[in-house]
Amino acid sequence: MIKAILTDIEGTITRISFVKEVLFPYAAKQLATFMRLNENKPHVAEQIAAVKAIINEPDADIENVISVLLKWIEEDKKITPLKQIQGLIWQTGYEHGDFKGHLYADAFEFLQAQHAQGTALYVYSSGSVRAQQLLFKYSDYGDIRPLFNDFFDTKVGAKQEQAAYNTIVNQLPFSANEILFLSDVAGELDAAKAAGLNTLHLIRDGQAHSAHPYVHDFSTVKLEQFA
Numbered sequence: 001m002i003k004a005i006l007t008d009i010e011g012t013i014t015r016i017s018f019v020k021e022v023l024f025p026y027a028a029k030q031l032a033t034f035m036r037l038n039e040n041k042p043h044v045a046e047q048i049a050a051v052k053a054i055i056n057e058p059d060a061d062i063e064n065v066i067s068v069l070l071k072w073i074e075e076d077k078k079i080t081p082l083k084q085i086q087g088l089i090w091q092t093g094y095e096h097g098d099f100k101g102h103l104y105a106d107a108f109e110f111l112q113a114q115h116a117q118g119t120a121l122y123v124y125s126s127g128s129v130r131a132q133q134l135l136f137k138y139s140d141y142g143d144i145r146p147l148f149n150d151f152f153d154t155k156v157g158a159k160q161e162q163a164a165y166n167t168i169v170n171q172l173p174f175s176a177n178e179i180l181f182l183s184d185v186a187g188e189l190d191a192a193k194a195a196g197l198n199t200l201h202l203i204r205d206g207q208a209h210s211a212h213p214y215v216h217d218f219s220t221v222k223l224e225q226f227a
């Protein structure tokens with residue numbers, strides 16, 4: 001019996017274009033100024049050190065680091081220090097009302113109904129926990145953070161690696177077979193399934209094929225169909 005849902009964000013409960021055409025360009029535009037202004041603040045300095053370690057250039061200056069981060073944004077790399085910095089930059093955008101956190105209406109209704117029925121809700125996204133909470137705090141539906149029990153990001157591991165799901169399950173009061181993982185990416189679903197989770201593939205673009213149970217939106221999803 002499913003007692004908990006673990007959901008991806010982009011492409012599953014949020015339109016891909018909100019991330020790719022609103023959030024990523026905003027971060028790219030603000031990044032250089034943000035990094036130059038904040039490079040000595042401990043929470044930013046920590047991410048700069050992580051970038052230098054990844055590129056194996058301990059003496060890289062701030063302009064080198066900015067170039068690397070901009071390239072990673074362009075290539076949609078899910079690298080932890082980039083995702084942490086993006087979250088810090090998006091905070092200003094949300095607070096200034098430059099954009100709101102987009103959610104599909106069917107996803108919001110589904111999550112709200114599941115929460116009301118007592119299903120525990122968790123999030124696992126490549127976006128940082130800060131970025132996730134901002135999206136839900138400033139969502140189209142108001143502050144919906146209370147729907148969720150906890151949030152996970154790439155600090156637990158990459159989303160296409162089984163070990164990340166093992167780590168998450170070990171932190172939850174549920175066994176893997178009591179959890180349903182929702183995603184739009186087959187590789188993530190494969191990794192979650194290998195860890196023993198149930199899976200549901202959200203195929204928003206209409207392509208109708210998957211090795212996992214799949215739907216095009218949440219309107220017909222019933223938890224009883226799993227396990």
Ligand SMILES: CSCCC(=O)C(=O)COP(=O)(O)O
Nearest residue numbers: 008009010125126127131132
């Ligand atoms: C938390 S909103 C920003 C999402 C993001 O930065 C991203 O890379 C999307 O990854 P996801 O794992 O949600 O598909």
Ligand SMILES: [Mg+2]
Nearest residue numbers: 008010011184
């Ligand atoms: Mg996704």
